[in-house]
Amino acid sequence: MENFPIINLEKLNGEERKTTMEQIKDACENWGFFELVNHSIPHEFLDTVEKMTKDHYRKCMEQRFKELVASKGLEAVQAEVNDMDWESTFFLRHLPVSNISEIPDLDDEYRKVMREFAKQLEKLAEELLDLLCENLGLEKGYLKKAFYGSKGPTFGTKVSNYPPCPKPDLIKGLRAHTDAGGIILLFQDDKVSGLQLLKDGHWIDVPPMRHSIVINLGDQLEVITNGKYKSVLHRVIAQTDGTRMSIASFYNPGSDAVIYPAPTLVEKEAEEKNQVYPKFVFEDYMKLYAGLKFQAKEPRFEAMKAVETTVTLGPIATA
């Protein structure tokens, strides 16, 4: 079994640039996931984010989660639970407009740290998009522009904790899904594992590693690359011991951005075989995704294609 790809970003500045770019290309083509080290976000800062997130969970979220579990009788379930996840979460939106000041129970210092965290991750996301452009032979800035819409990208952070679970075989921390958006940057617990991705029919652990940032690609990058890169199914297995922290930041297209395969990446053969991914407004994709997150992505792409076909054929049919 090949090893999970770990990319040392510092090596982009030296003699090993070419090898590193190839590692990124291989990870994008064959894994949809990779783990970044030496990514330029200071380790002490990540320690602060981690400490404040864990403190906040203990102070404001843990008791609430326990009450929810008790009210639903989840400790004693006997059959697989398919309609909920064993997770405690809240969501911060950064772009186009921040909602951090409106989120209840956060103290001012934590708000400030998460604003700064978002700024650093936004920069890293845009740098990564340009590395992807380089590997794909797209002009610099192509992906950023493709995501821009009229108000810039949508960027947000899902802060999650996965508490210890007595029945991890019956309730998933988070059920299997692919991410809908663009590029995802995950700062995860360095001790408690649980994140897995599906590769060649096997679930593989994404190894916890101190101060690393895990990257994965969402459905929109699969569409823009016309399938050269793929969003990959992943899930969280709850653990019987320990609470796993997961801070996932989603750098996504703006709601009115029009998403479609980059023309230079659509091969003639794909065109002839009608294997071209659809063109749609990102917001429409998200509306569809909301109800189908835990189902396969292919029917979502097909549904968008059907809408596109209707729109395209409309005038012909009425002529």
Ligand SMILES: [Fe+2]
């Ligand atoms: Fe995800």
